[in-house]
Amino acid sequence: MSAERDFVRAHRDLLHADLDAWLRIPSISADPARKADVRRSAEWLADAFRRDGFPTVEVWETPGALAVFAEWPAAEPDAPVALVYGHHDVQPVDPVELWESPPFEPTVRGEALFARGAADDKGQLLFHLLGLRAHLAATGRDTPAVTLRFLIEGEEESGSPHFAALLAERRERLAPDVVVVTDTGVFARDVPTTCIGMRGLVGCQIDFHGPEVDLHSGSFGGAVPNPLTALARLVGALHDAEGRVAIPGFYDTVRPVTDAERASYASLPFDEQSWLRETAKSRAATGEAGYTTLERIWARPTAEVNGLWGGYTGPGGKTIVPTEAHAKLSFRLVPDQTGAVLRQLVERFVAAHTPPGIIATLHFESDGVAPCHTPLDAPELSALVRAMERAFGTEIRYSKEGGSGPEADLAEVLGAPLVFLGVGLPDDRIHAPNERVVLPMLELGAEAAAYLWGELASLGSHRAAT
């Protein structure tokens, strides 16, 4: 046993009381009618930071929802700065009739607490508050061993539209040596992992313009270009027969998956058949030749068509050569791909696949989201793994997130390494009805957080040293 663990177990009621209070606030950032609730959620969190002794607590306005900033400096002036990232907004609750208990009336059943936001992300932020109390109590300190900063945004479930700008604007206030992302989970309850990266994302729409109007396929078919045929050929050419992305240059800057990374993924008890049946609801695992399913999702870039449409789509038939065809594509990126280079490659690819008589327009949704990756030999990662191993009492392995998020902005704008301390479980049903969090997992998170600040303090401040 440890003093931190004892403290967490002795004070779990504090965690439960916070959960019960905060989870009652329906902070749905996507719903304009909940704007006041999102604000109330930010204020609740700010009050909780103040209550727990943070000397600096600020609510930051953005063009969207409020973000909460809290700071508690270490007594040692050269202590490293750790920035915890999370979000206080939650997903919508539809279809609400599928909830077994109301989404904003936290309900304990067995060892789980059911409520919207329980795992994503309020429960995980609250384990930090309990963890910090445990850290202070167990070490007898008045201040954390690292200078602790929290930045908790309010628009993550709406795509974090103002987050990168906020980071850029507040760069000097945030200035971390390490970012601790607390918005993810572990591979399984008995297989704790830490995430070592996320894929980037670039999205675009291709419009192919053919004849000025829909043409009769009897009077014109076979003699004029059909934009749907042309676009289907382009989309069909995105991959080769081996499932590799066939856009010239696509892999040029891709950092190979290391043997150590592959070995770590291979050590996970991944049951592909069960994953296909229960999670992916798919009939086959397919993809880039030479890679496992986990590698394909976590560590390899993709080209995906998310939507494709044109011509007649109603009942029966309509014999036309359609005037237009449209496709929405998205690309998941891995280090060291960049959105800027990908954009050029896609532009060239579209030009090369636009046949005579077709006019192509290509529109990118935004600059995209960068990929991020924490090298296995990063000292901050080792510190996190040590903290988690003390809490979980077992080996911590590595996972990744195939998705993309504002975490990449943290790494890119703030120039600090990311580590991921999250204790969600794959079946917590985040974004779905009956979201829950497993309370013993939150206690493990609190305990790991309690150890983490000491582990990071022992690394010293890289920022101070340079």
Place this chain on the structure above:
Amino acid sequence: MSAERDFVRAHRDLLHADLDAWLRIPSISADPARKADVRRSAEWLADAFRRDGFPTVEVWETPGALAVFAEWPAAEPDAPVALVYGHHDVQPVDPVELWESPPFEPTVRGEALFARGAADDKGQLLFHLLGLRAHLAATGRDTPAVTLRFLIEGEEESGSPHFAALLAERRERLAPDVVVVTDTGVFARDVPTTCIGMRGLVGCQIDFHGPEVDLHSGSFGGAVPNPLTALARLVGALHDAEGRVAIPGFYDTVRPVTDAERASYASLPFDEQSWLRETAKSRAATGEAGYTTLERIWARPTAEVNGLWGGYTGPGGKTIVPTEAHAKLSFRLVPDQTGAVLRQLVERFVAAHTPPGIIATLHFESDGVAPCHTPLDAPELSALVRAMERAFGTEIRYSKEGGSGPEADLAEVLGAPLVFLGVGLPDDRIHAPNERVVLPMLELGAEAAAYLWGELASLGSHRAAT
């Protein structure tokens, strides 16, 4: 000058009076509210046949609209039987605000008469009535030189859904030696042509089923089959790089275009650039390598994607691997392709292009429409050409219709050769606002019809001889 021509010119007022009366009846078969008008149109035509002396006139019920049958036997018992085909229903008139004069108030401007149905098809049927009077007057006969039968359906503009069944049911009453189709036009006013065939048509829908639900492209992308990608690859594989249809076996039964046919099409003053700009509204002429645009439209089979859809099609992006993808395909057939064989080839092609993890369903709209073709050495075609050349005073060349219609049923069910006597012009705006017919063209049609019965009579009855 000829007696037939003199008669037509002297009695053009009869034609004009008939046009004015019949074109006032809005016989739109696609509009259920016009059901009584379609019936009134059939009755008007039946009365006109009786007025002109046809001894047998019947209105035939179908599960849809009424068809009109009229018969006037030749005095000679072994005279051949000619069956004239046309339709008394018309297209809808929307957008009605674009009409310069109301669509059902026939209005003469210059040498053209404007009204819905003026060219398609009432005006062309009425030239037959005047032509028959001229034939009888000029030859001094009491009966036509051939046994004349008319079958004028009332659902052509709605896809002739009950026509094949009607033909099969009334096969013995119709029993023609030759079918004269009067529902087409000429290449240009100064380039009279006769149609020698139409393409067939088969339509189908392919549905590709992938994951049971839309999946997050971050969490699953790159590791499960994307049905849109798979369907795009299938559609992209319909053609090779030379524009040939790449379905194995597709061309196996295609009768080559003869040199005589190609020479006839090549002799037409076809201005491809003007056709692209004014008619096809397209930026390029493309298609099967080795064939001209007219050959591609008239004489070569095609595979066309008429619609394709799946995934997210709204504003912005949505990063999903979609659950389903759908495509509507149609194929234009030429002799001797058949819908039954094509269906098997498509089934095999779809199966060969369905990757692991995708379930394909394939639905054919119907049995399709057969292609039809009149050989250049058919004596009935020569008789028609002679009749038209006497009327037009110039060489009659050959054209085809790229579209598909009930004409193929006539050839197939009745087992008689088809010839096409039509005097519509490419800019008559059939199916569009301000449809018109050029009155001097109708007089040329009447004169050609007046000659035709004698020309066909001189061939004798093939049916009687066998």
